[in-house]
Amino acid sequence: MKFLVFADTKIDSFVHMQLIDLSRSLSKVDKMDVSFSYHSYLERSSGITHVSQFWNPYPRDIQLEGWKSDVYLRSYGTQFHTDDHVIWDTLNKLKSHPHREFLKQVLLFAEDYRLEQICVNGRPGMMHAFKLRKETFQVHYNREYRKHIQQKRTLDALFCHIILLANKRFVAVPQETQELYQELRSLLTKLTTAKSTEDIAAIITEMAAITQKHLNLNDMKTAYRSFSDQSQQSKTTGESEQNFDDLTRNNETQTKKTITKDEDSDKDKDDKEKESHSSWHDETSDPQDSFLQMDLDQGTNTDLLGEGAREAESGDAVFGSVQTSAKRTDNNDFDTQNEHEAETDNNQSGSDSANHFPYGEVNKNVTEHFLPAKPATLDEIAQYDEYNQEIAPFVSQLKQNFLKTMEHKRTAPREDLHFGRLGKKLTRLATDKNPRLFRKKQESQQELDTTFTLLVDCSASMFNKMEETQKGIVLFHETLKALRIPHSVVGFWEDAADASTNDQPNYFHEVISYRNSLHQSGAPIIQLEPQEDNRDGYSIRRMGEELAKRPEQQKILLVFSDGEPAAFDYESHGVLDTHEAVTRTRKLGIETIGMFIANGEITEEEEKLMQNIYGPQNVVVPSASELVDYLMPVLRKLLFKSL
Incomplete structure (x- = not known):
């Protein structure tokens, strides 16, 4: 487990979630993500808003406003007001130009300048972030200007001069570029008043013709801005078009049958056009990835199909498009048949249900494995008895306090x-x-209508904390057992060795089950051991579902963890996914509480992490040896709350 780290800088997970929510709200894209990259740009095809690591070294207030301004510029400005194809076409035309990098940087700066005006005019609330952005850039580009002058990078210095001039900050034009600047001056003025991406591209084309005359100037060496890659966009678009062609059967090749019988009839205008569908079987040389696939009755690739016709079945993919478009009519008496068809429609017409991931998109490839508790060995029984004797005074104290309070409330x-x-x-x-x-x-109350589930992180980072954690679990089990409250204890982890893009095995080790919790020994608790990774969001969702099935009125989910979730392709989304899982579980009426076990000293980042995931319902324990001391008041509060 580790914090979200980029370029040796810790990124606050709560800020990351804020930026994601902001980006999704502005872009109107439900699955828009935010990534911390070298430059800020919008990757439209992948649904990613990249914010710049330029802001990382700045103080917290400037850093946050800087990232917000990147999100404003990309998720609102670029998303709705930039023509990507115009940018790509212009950059392609400049590939062979001797000053292509300089022209590219001016093009992207001019587009950002135009978008900034659109953002401020359309959303006045963005003004503060852009004002701070402008002030920061003035200082930065002034420093860069002086550096380029010393290094004698004249076009780099001229570019910084252009940015400072646009922001009402005046510096001298580099001596070597005086003539070029005078020729470009009128065009640079036009850039600040351009109304569209096409206008800017046209001005840059004019600038390219002028700068090409000054071959004595070397091109820029520094890249201050980037734009999304056209090849990635084309690849994604091509895949989408191919899939669409598959569904519409536009890419199917004709078989021999379709070109032998009707070859001569094409000249006859009175003949109707015949529709043909390709078919596939084991001997087909070039099978197509088509929606429509049928089996042949004969094993040769001839122009004749088999004589026997196959009876259609309701589940055939061939008739899928017909069934999903079927509608019930008002004037018929076939109620039974129509009801059956309507039911079939509901099952097959739902691309939304096919694309919906009940446990979150980042968990769509998770496979779960439940491991029951094994019979306890003699060593495990002895170890448990030792822990039980150590925490017995705490259990007795909790039990007596609770029973006295409960009796007082009854009488x-x-x-x-x-x-x-x-x-x-x-x-x-x-x-x-x-x-x-x-x-x-008061009316007498015989039993508490409450149930608990304890979810224990069994990741590898728990290797030096598991023994003390087991003592806390023993306190949890023995207290609830004494008070006759049903509960369960489940360890969770992900197998990192077997995890892949298409399969991430997650394990749930249930050492204490609901059905046996009130009369079984807690010795299987000792079987919990450190394993590998942890996918907290998925585990909380699954245990929340199991807890929701319980008949008790009050349901409580307690989570022991020691850091940020870390699993296969999960690190950048783990905190957000776990936060969403906690929110979703609470909406089911389940009180969800997180207990973070630190490594001896509580850091500010650890406190923020738990606050970001669980909100105010979290407890940060300095070390595993103090877990029992911190768990006691938590249990006392939860138990008294159930009275």
């Missing part, structure tokens, strides 16, 4: 009622218009 009378037994405060009869003079004893 304490309710007063100030309109009916019941007459109370002692009779003076209200004279002082109050509507006196409440009666009282009534």
Whole structure:
């Protein structure tokens, strides 16, 4: 487990989630992600807004506003107001130009300048972030200007001069570029008033013709801005078009049958056009990845199909498109048949359900494996008895305090009622218009309507904490067992060795089950051992589902963990996914509490991490040896809350 790290800088996971929410809200793209990259740009095909690591070294307030300005510029500006194809076409035309990098940087800066004006005019709330961005860039590019002058990179210095000039900051034009600047001056003025990407591209084309005359100047060496890669966009678009062609059967090749029988009839205009569908079997030389696939009755690639016709079945893919478009008519008496067809439609018409991932998109390839507790060995029983004796005084104290409080609540009378037994405060009869003079004893409550699940992180980073953690689990089990409260204890981890892009095996080791929790020994708790990775979001969702099935009214999910979730292709999304899992579980009526076990000293990042995931319902334990001391008040509060 580790924090989100990029370029040796820790990124606050809560800030990352804020930027993702902001990007999705502005771009109107539900799955828009935010990535920390060298430059800021929008990767439209992949749905990623890249924010620049330029802001990493700055103080927290400037850093956050800088990242927000990147999101504003890309998710709102570029998303709706930039023509990517115009940018790509212009850059392609400049590939052979001797000053292509200089022209590219001016093109991208001019586009960002135009987008900034659009953002501020359309969303005045963005003004503060862009003002701070401009002030920061003035200082940065002024420093870069001086550096380029010393290094004698004239076009680099001229580019910094252009940016500073656009931001009302004046510096001298480099001596070697005086003539070029005078020729470009009118065009640079036009750039600040351009209304579209096409206008900017046209001006850059004019600038290219002028700069080509100054071959004595070397091209820029520094890249301050980037744009999305056209090849990646084309690849994604090509795949989409291919899939669409498959569905519409536009890419199918004709078989011999389609070109032998109707070859001569093409000249006859009266003949109707015949539609043909390709078929595939084991001897087909070039099978197509088509939606429509049928089997031949004969094993040779001839122009004749088999004589026997195959009876259609309702589940055939051939008839899928017909079934999904079928509708029930108002004027028929075939109620039974129509009901059956309607049911089939509901099952097959739902591309949304096919694309919906109940446990989150980052968990779509997770496969789960449940491991029951093994019979405890003699060593495990002895180890458990040792832990049990050590925590017995704590269990006894919790039990006695709870039972006394519960008995007091049962016997304490309710007063100030309109009916019941007459109370002692009779003076209200004279002082109050509507006196409440009666009282009534509490109804006796035999058992608590509460259940618990303890989810234990069994990742590799728990190797030096598991022994003390087991003591906390023993306290949890023995206390609830003494109070006759059903509960379960489950360890979770992901097998990193077998994890791949298409399969991420996750294991749940249930050492204490609901059905046996009130009378079984807790010795299987000792079987919990450090394993490999942890996918907290998926585990919380699954255990939340199991807990929601319980009949008890109050359900509590307690999570022991020691750091940020880390699993296969999960590190950059782990905190957000776990936060969403906690939110979703709480919406099911399950109280979800996280207990973070630190390594001896609680850092600010660890506190923020737990706050970002669990909100105020989290407890940070300095070390595993203090887990029992911190767990006691948590259990006491939860138990008293259930009364």
